[in-house]
Amino acid sequence: MASDIFSKVEHGRTADEVVQQVESLILDGVLRVGDRLPGERELARRFDVSRPILREALKTLEQRGLLTSRHGGGTFIADVIGEIFSQPVMDLIARHRRATYDYLEYRHEVEGITAAFAAERATKADKDLLQGIVESMREAHAQEDFDREAALDVEFHSAIGEAAHNIILLHTLRSCYRLLSNGVFFNRALIYQYSGSRDRLLEQHIAIFEAIAASNPDMAKRAAENHMEFVARTLKQAERANDWVRVANLRLQQRGQKGGGKKQKTE
Known part of the structure; x- marks a missing residue:
């Protein structure tokens, strides 16, 4: 320290x-x-x-x-962040998938505002910290270290919240990220494993950082919003693809049981 x-x-x-x-x-x-x-x-x-x-x-x-x-x-x-919701409400959210997209919609707006504030207010120390995180993200990406990438993702957005210099935004975002880290809303592995998504996410994080480093609030806001739109869109695509795999496997299993694994004769 x-x-x-x-x-x-x-x-x-x-x-x-x-x-x-x-x-x-x-x-x-x-x-x-x-x-x-x-x-x-x-x-x-x-x-x-x-x-x-x-x-x-x-x-x-x-x-x-x-x-x-x-x-x-x-x-x-001490753990001064705590949870936004009580445990029963968190369990309820976890059982109803539409809450995930409300969460992403909320973050779309809040992340945009936060990035804009950061572009206006970030000090040299704030920018140096963000640059260090981005460099670590590049390294984790090159090493295909998914867990490290996920942790740095949260650290990156938290650092933007700090650079915004608004204590309400800072602590609200930290609470939101805790829910994400705990897997209440979705498993980030779904997004990381989707074809090409890791490259796109890294590019988007770099774009947000560069806009903040350039002190361009409008560009930072757009970059953050584009990032959240990509996350929401990719999550939907990944969930659909996983569902296709699940259904296809069930069909194969069912038909295999009926035909003993042999091709069925057609009339």
């Missing part, structure tokens, strides 16, 4: 000031779920506060559900 994300407390050196600083780092997406905080001695040094004041601040943050302690293992940022 970078040593400069924490600032010395200048006024009064109270627990409240430490709490406010950590809360801001979580809200802005600097500290993310699962990040481990430095040890108590080191953290007190960075904030320039006494260890009793730091302990009071950490206790407050833990009571607010922002930190979690593991016995003998340190202090971590």
Whole structure:
């Protein structure tokens, strides 16, 4: 963890000031779920506060559900993303396929707005981070590492959410991506295995990045929307193709049972 994300407390050196600083780092997406905080001695040094004041601040943050302690293992940022829906609603969504396309329709609009904001607001550091992710995507693509590509896909869109510098968009998108990662809406392997889709997806991600790097909001919005339209269209095609395979196999099985696997005589 970078040593400069924490600032010395200048006024009064109270627990409240430490709490406010950590809360801001979580809200802005600097500290993310699962990040481990430095040890108590080191953290007190960075904030320039006494260890009793730091302990009071950490206790407050833990009571607010922002930190979690593991016995003998340190202090971590708690799961502040959570789930958008309750478990019964998520199970209901998973059983009804039309929810998937409503989800993609929602993301079509939100991703477009987010990319446009990112093109307007991204700093050099934001663009450097995105460029690094894109380079990792190229490597995973060349190595045909599907799992790595899927993880980087989420990381890429999350980084765009950060570059948009809108905390509501940031945390809303993170919740959406968690549902996607958990496979609530669809299995991304369907899209990755569809002929030519991996190449197209990489090209689309690069197009979004280049538009943001060029600070072109209109181009970034169009690139993000085109990407989501492709995902929705390809998912439908892949699901239809899988259904064709399923039905064809059932026909073969049924006719094989009737004819003992031999060709039927025609009248």
